[in-house]
Amino acid sequence: MSVDKLCEKIIERQNPSVVGLDPVLSYIPQAIKDEMRAAHQNPFEAAAQSLLAFNQAIIDEIADVVPAVKPQIAFYEMYGWQGVRAYHETVEYAKKRGLYVIGDIKRGDIGSTAEAYAIGHMGRPDLFGEARAAFDTDAVTVNPYLGSDGILPFARLCKGKKMIFVLAKTSNQSSGEYQDQVTTSGETIYQLAASNMERLGESHMGACGYSDVGIVVGATYPAMLGELRERVPHTFFLVPGYGAQGGGGADAAPAFDSRGLGAIVNSSRGIICAWQKGGSDGRDFAKAAREAAIRMREDLLGVLGGKIG
Amino acid sequence: MSVDKLCEKIIERQNPSVVGLDPVLSYIPQAIKDEMRAAHQNPFEAAAQSLLAFNQAIIDEIADVVPAVKPQIAFYEMYGWQGVRAYHETVEYAKKRGLYVIGDIKRGDIGSTAEAYAIGHMGRPDLFGEARAAFDTDAVTVNPYLGSDGILPFARLCKGKKMIFVLAKTSNQSSGEYQDQVTTSGETIYQLAASNMERLGESHMGACGYSDVGIVVGATYPAMLGELRERVPHTFFLVPGYGAQGGGGADAAPAFDSRGLGAIVNSSRGIICAWQKGGSDGRDFAKAAREAAIRMREDLLGVLGGKIG
Secondary structure, three states: OOOHHHHHHHHHHOOOOEEEEOOOHHHOOOOHHHHHHHOOOOOHHHHHHHHHHHHHHHHHHHHHOOOOOEEEEHHHOOOOOHHHHHHHHHHHHHHHHEEEEEEEEEEEHHHHHHHHHHHHHOOOOOOOOOOOOOOOOOOEOOOOOOOOOHHHHHHHOOOOOOOOEEEEOOOHHHHHHHHHHHEEOOEEEHHHHHHHHHHHHHHEOOOOOOOOOOEEOOOOOHHHHHHHHHHHHOOOOOOOOEHHOEHHHHHHHHHHOOOOEEEEEEEEEEOOOOOOOOOOOOHHHHHHHHHHHHHHHHHHHHOOOOOOO | HHHHHHHHHHHHHOOOEEEEEEEHHHHHHHHHHHHHHOOOHHHHHHHHHHHHHHHHHHHHHOOOOOEEEEEEEEHHOOOOHHHHHHHHHHHHHHOOOOOEEEEEEOOOOOOHHHHHHHHHHHOOEEOOOOEOOOOEEEEEEEEOOHHHHHHHHHHHHOOOOOOOEEEOOOHHHHHHHHOOEOOOOOEHHHHHHHHHHHHHHHHOOOOOOOEEEEEEOOOOHHHHHHHHHHHOOOOOOOOOOOHHHHHHHHHHHHHHHOOOOOOEEEEOOOHHOHHOOOOOOOOOOHHHHHHHHHHHHHHHHHHHHOOOO
C-alpha cells in the first residue's frame, strides 16, 4: 500500500515531516528571478521557471532530510498554465529525488467530475488509446463537501499505489464554521468525515496499520488531533499548521501513535522562506531550507521520544 | 456589479441557461481528433488541441443563444498542463465571443492559499511588478468547507467586476452526507452556507436585486431550490443537474423569481454530446449543440411564462 511506502520513508529518515512547496515570487531570491526574466520574455514563463528553479534547489538540499514534499497547486495556478507546468515538473523532480509527493489540490466535485480530477492527478487519462499520467503525485488532498460521490473516484484509483488525504479539520481560524457544527447524531461534521474515511479505509489497509485513505487535521487544534487519533486509529493524518501558522512540535504530538507513526506534519513558509529571516541576500536559500528542515525534524523527534518506528 | 452584467446577458438572450464546456476526448468527433493527432506528436498536446477546437466550434454556434458558458476545469486538468492551457484559451475565446464565463473550479483552502487561487482565477498576479491576469474568468465556483477564511479572498477580489458561486446544495446523489446534516441551530449545513453567503453579499449588491456572491444549488433537489429561493432572496443561483443529471425545466423553476431572474441553469453533456444521440458521424456536432441549447432555452422560457426580465 502507498501508506506503507510513506511510513518506510518516514522511518528511514527518522522524520515525520513534509515540506510544503508553496512558492510565491516574493519568496524567491532576486538572483533567480533576474536570471529567469533575462532568459524569458513572457512574464508567466519567467515566473514559472523561477518557481521551478527555486523548488529544485530546495529539493536537492532536503531530499535526504525529509520523506516527502507537498506542493500546493494554488501557488502554481496563480501563474497560469505555465505555473501548472512548473507544478508538474516539480512533482517529477521530487519523485526522481526519492521523495513521496503529496499534491495539495483539495479537489472535490460530483462523481463524473471527481473522476476526471482523480484521473488527472493520480491516474492515467486515455490519450487516443494510450494511458499516460498527467500529474503523477503519490497522494492528493480531497475536499469532502460533496459526500462520497466526490471521494470514491479518488479512492478507487488508489489501487495500493496512491493515497488520499480527505479534509476533516483544517488548520485555519474559520475552519469551525462548518466543520465544528454538531449534527443530530452528536458528532461534528469533521468527526463524521473522519469516521467515514476510517470506514472507507478498511478496504485499503496497509501493513503499517494505516490505510491509504488519510485525513487532514490541523496542528492548530491539538485537542481535536488527539481525540481524532483515538476515534480513527487506522487513518493516517496529514497535519498542516506547524510553523508559520502557529503550531509547534508539542501541538502536533497528539497526532502520533506510540511508535511515532500515524501522521506527517507539514511546514511550508517556515522552511522555504527560512532564508528571509536572517536578512540574507538569498544566495543561501536552499541551505537555509535544509537547516530549517533539520530543526523541524529535531523538534518532532524530540517530542516523539527520539525514535520513530 | 458583475451579477448585473450576467442578468443583462440573460435578458438580452431571453435565456437563463449556461452551457457546461466539460470536454472529454470520447465526446469529441473522430475527425477533430484525427486532425490533431496528425498535427501534434505529443498526445497531451493533441488532446488539448482537440478540446480547444471542439469548444471553439461549439462556442461559435451558441454565442447568440446562451448568455454564458461554464468550463469545468477538471476535464482540462485531466489532460495535464496542456489541458489547462486549453482551459485558458477556451475562457479567452468565449469572452471574445461575448459570453459570460463561469470557471467551475470549486476551489477552497485556507486564507493565504485561497488568495492565491483567487488571484489566479479572478485577479492579477504580480509578475515582477507587472499585473497580468492568468485565468480571467468572470466568475468562479468556491467550496465553503474551510469557512469564511477560504471564501473572503475570492469575495474581496470581486470588486464589482467578478462574481463567485459558493457550493450550498450540490446536484449529486451523496450531496446530503454533509450538506443535509442538521446542526444544533436547526439549520442544515447547506442552509447555513446559503445564509452566510446572503449576508456576505450585502456588500456586493447589484442593481438587479442580486449580489456578486451567488450559490450553487442542484436542479435535482427542486424542493430545496424553492426553499432556498425564499431564504436568500438576494443570492443568485447557479443550478447544475439539468439534462444528463436528470433535472428538467420544471425542476429548476423554483430557483427563479417572478421576473424569471435569480438563477442560471447549467447543462453540459446534454448540449455538448447532443451530436452523439442521433448516431451521426459528428460532422454536425456544433449544430447539434446549438439545437440542444435552443431546446433548453425553450424549455426554461416555457416554465418561466415566456419572458425574462
